[in-house]
Amino acid sequence: MKAILDRIVDGEKAVLLVGPDEKEVILPISSLPQDTLEGDHFQVTFVNDQVVFMEKNQKEEQVTKKRINSTLEQLRANQKSKYKRK
Numbered sequence: 001m002k003a004i005l006d007r008i009v010d011g012e013k014a015v016l017l018v019g020p021d022e023k024e025v026i027l028p029i030s031s032l033p034q035d036t037l038e039g040d041h042f043q044v045t046f047v048n049d050q051v052v053f054m055e056k057n058q059k060e061e062q063v064t065k066k067r068i069n070s071t072l073e074q075l076r077a078n079q080k081s082k083y084k085r086k
Contacts, residue, residue, distance in 0.1 A: 002060065003042045005032070018044065027051060 003018040003025070014032055016025045033056055041060040045053035 001044055001046065002057065003044045003054075005036060005038055005040045005042070007038055016042070016044070025051075 001019050003016045004022075006015045006017045006024070008014050008029060009026075012029055014027045014029050014036075016027065017023070018025050031051065031054070033054065036056075041057040041064065043053075043055050043057045044051055
């Protein structure tokens with residue numbers, strides 16, 4: 001299942017948004033892979049509501065970054081001043 005690290009609370013707990021309905025799952029930060037940052041994408045597997053497998057999903061992160069950059073470029077290109085120059 002796909003998941004995104006939404007936030008880290010008090011430096012101890014990680015809040016993941018899991019699946020298409022973005023269900024919140026709270027895990028101890030020690031259960032995350034090293035070098036994990038907010039916004040990172042993961043592939044997770046659950047058994048009896050326990051995470052048994054977690055791996056960073058680099059491909060999904062790259063797709064998301066490309067989509068964000070494309071949107072920002074479009075916004076910048078369409079940005080026009082509402083004020084007339086003299």
